[in-house]
Amino acid sequence: MTHLLSKSKYIRGLQCERALWLDVHEPRLARYTAEQMRRFDRGRDFEYAFKAQFPDGIDLSAELGRSVDLYSARTAQLLDGIDQSPLTSHLSPLTLFEAGFQYDDVLVLADVVCQREDGSLDIYEVKSGTTLSDTYRRDAALQHYVISHCRRIHSFSIVYNGVDGENGVNGQGGRFMIIDLTVEFAAEGDRIAANIAEMKTIVRATAEPDTPTGQHCLTPYACPYQHHCQQGVRQLSLFG
Numbered sequence: 455m456t457h458l459l460s461k462s463k464y465i466r467g468l469q470c471e472r473a474l475w476l477d478v479h480e481p482r483l484a485r486y487t488a489e490q491m492r493r494f495d496r497g498r499d500f501e502y503a504f505k506a507q508f509p510d511g512i513d514l515s516a517e518l519g520r521s522v523d524l525y526s527a528r529t530a531q532l533l534d535g536i537d538q539s540p541l542t543s544h545l546s547p548l549t550l551f552e553a554g555f556q557y558d559d560v561l562v563l564a565d566v567v568c569q570r571e572d573g574s575l576d577i578y579e580v581k582s583g584t585t586l587s588d589t590y591r592r593d594a595a596l597q598h599y600v601i602s603h604c605r606r607i608h609s610f611s612i613v614y615n616g617v618d619g620e621n622g623v624n625g626q627g628g629r630f631m632i633i634d635l636t637v638e639f640a641a642e643g644d645r646i647a648a649n650i651a652e653m654k655t656i657v658r659a660t661a662e663p664d665t666p667t668g669q670h671c672l673t674p675y676a677c678p679y680q681h682h683c684q685q686g687v688r689q690l691s692l693f694g
């Protein structure tokens with residue numbers, strides 16, 4: 455099943471409609487700094503450390519790789535018990551890594567999904583930052599919106615990188631801080647649906663939006679299309 459938006463594109467769209475359009479139509483124009491790439495790697499290391507707390511977890515990315523449009527169907531097979539392979543038959547509850555869910559043309563891959571005996575899900579979104587930022591909340595709220603239209607959610611939590619002195623879990627020296635935001639996210643459905651509708655219109659447009667550069671190019675993330683957008687500014691100043 456194909457999709458129009460993903461979690462990362464949604465967050466990009468909240469920052470700038472032009473960046474969203476470029477992400478979909480001209481992603482080759484993105485330029486990431488070495489520090490941004492290192493930050494991605496640190497985030498992955500933290501995520502792997504949390505997933506190691508679930509030794510029976512099944513990693514869909516190991517089976518499906520970059521074929522993202524296959525994830526939601528495969529996830530449904532596993533959660534519905536259709537898969538009878540020795541890999542899953544002894545597992546109860548079932549734990550999936552990178553489980554895919556699609557609704558409203560949005561595909562999300564959830565870091566850790568644990569299926570309870572009654573079929574409902576405990577979901578953990580892993581973030582390597584040391585504070586619970588608004589961007590983390592918006593990202594996870596989108597996932598809650600999509601998944602709640604596909605399955606019954608028992609709990610939805612963000613896991614972040616606790617600092618010394620905070621109480622953590624699993625004797626990890628306070629490292630994995632788990633905050634249950636199920637109630638907060640359940641109240642955000644209407645706003646998220648409106649955002650998605652607006653972003654789908656942007657993505658379907660054939661012309662690049664002419665959004666001017668400004669402070670939003672740096673917040674909450676340094677936009678990877680600054681070089682592209684500033685080219686236009688330089689040309690204007692040359693001939694203006």
Ligand code: SF4
Nearest residue numbers: 470473671677680683
């Ligand atoms: S550089 Fe600024 S205007 Fe251009 S796409 Fe990025 S956020 Fe938008």
